[in-house]
Amino acid sequence: MSLIGDFGVDPMTPEQFDAEAALFGPLTDSVRTLMEATLMSEAEADDVARARALVDEAAALLNTRRGGIALGTRWGTDGIRRSWGNAVMGLRNPVAPPLEFTHDDDGPSWAEAELGGLYEGPPGLVHGGVVALLLDQALGSAAFYAGSPGMTGTLTVRYRQGTKLGPVRVEAALDRVEGVKSFVVGTVITPDGVCAEAEGIFILPREVRHLAGELAQSFHPGEG
Numbered sequence: 001m002s003l004i005g006d007f008g009v010d011p012m013t014p015e016q017f018d019a020e021a022a023l024f025g026p027l028t029d030s031v032r033t034l035m036e037a038t039l040m041s042e043a044e045a046d047d048v049a050r051a052r053a054l055v056d057e058a059a060a061l062l063n064t065r066r067g068g069i070a071l072g073t074r075w076g077t078d079g080i081r082r083s084w085g086n087a088v089m090g091l092r093n094p095v096a097p098p099l100e101f102t103h104d105d106d107g108p109s110w111a112e113a114e115l116g117g118l119y120e121g122p123p124g125l126v127h128g129g130v131v132a133l134l135l136d137q138a139l140g141s142a143a144f145y146a147g148s149p150g151m152t153g154t155l156t157v158r159y160r161q162g163t164k165l166g167p168v169r170v171e172a173a174l175d176r177v178e179g180v181k182s183f184v185v186g187t188v189i190t191p192d193g194v195c196a197e198a199e200g201i202f203i204l205p206r207e208v209r210h211l212a213g214e215l216a217q218s219f220h221p222g223e224g
């Protein structure tokens with residue numbers, strides 16, 4: 001059985017993905033800019049009302065044709081998995097900072113992002129849940145890169161100091177594999193030093209364990 005078949009949709013060609021990325025990637029960037037502007041605007045009331053009408057019009061346009069409730073993971077004819085809805089790195093998800101991971105054989109997987117006010121928790125600091133979100137993805141991605149992908153079973157985060165809004169680096173590496181469990185460690189670092197440390201246990205659910213090899217081969221940096 002193929003994972004592609006399991007999803008019940010035809011795989012897309014790389015050309016189709018490229019065309020979609022060219023169309024929707026810039027839209028995602030624009031919406032991200034809009035979200036930031038919505039948060040920080042001090043515009044006059046009339047301008048805010050006009051902006052709202054324009055946003056409503058844009059949403060109505062985009063909703064003239066749409067899919068279900070989420071984008072999901074889609075498969076390419078090249079065997080690569082695209083997770084463009086992913087909340088941390090999804091190409092079509094404006095909520096994603098977005099993070100793009102680099103995977104080196106001789107070091108941890110890492111990504112850098114500029115986290116602005118959209119991710120605030122305590123004043124001037126990144127929300128603790130967002131810190132955990134980034135770590136979850138970084139650790140999961142490192143497990144995937146190491147060839148032992150899985151869902152997060154347990155994620156333990158130790159917050160050592162507040163993570164200031166601004167430049168943030170996330171790193172993760174596979175520590176060890178015990179049976180079906182991958183133990184992964186990671187950190188969130190800012191110019192102030194290490195702000196949070198995490199250990200995660202990633203487990204491929206029993207029902208898809210026989211597809212582990214195929215799933216591992218579907219990995220591509222930057223695709224989630």
Ligand SMILES: CCCCCCCCCCCCCCCC(=O)SCCNC(=O)CCNC(=O)[C@H](O)C(C)(C)COP(=O)(O)OP(=O)(O)OC[C@H]1O[C@@H](n2cnc3c(N)ncnc32)[C@H](O)[C@@H]1OP(=O)(O)O
Nearest residue numbers: 136137140141149150151152153154179201203205206208
């Ligand atoms: C086709 C789709 C698949 C795609 C898969 C790859 C996705 C690739 C994404 C890339 C990067 C994503 C990064 C974000 C990742 C998320 O956000 S995932 C979303 C959050 N996590 C979830 O929703 C997981 C929900 N829980 C589950 O699905 C299942 O309970 C689990 C955790 C996968 C366990 O699966 P299971 O088949 O019930 O495992 P089971 O055979 O009972 O136990 C196996 C072993 O694990 C241990 N174990 C079970 N549960 C836990 C636990 N929670 N903690 C620690 N150990 C546990 C057992 O004790 C056992 O240990 P041993 O006896 O072997 O020593």
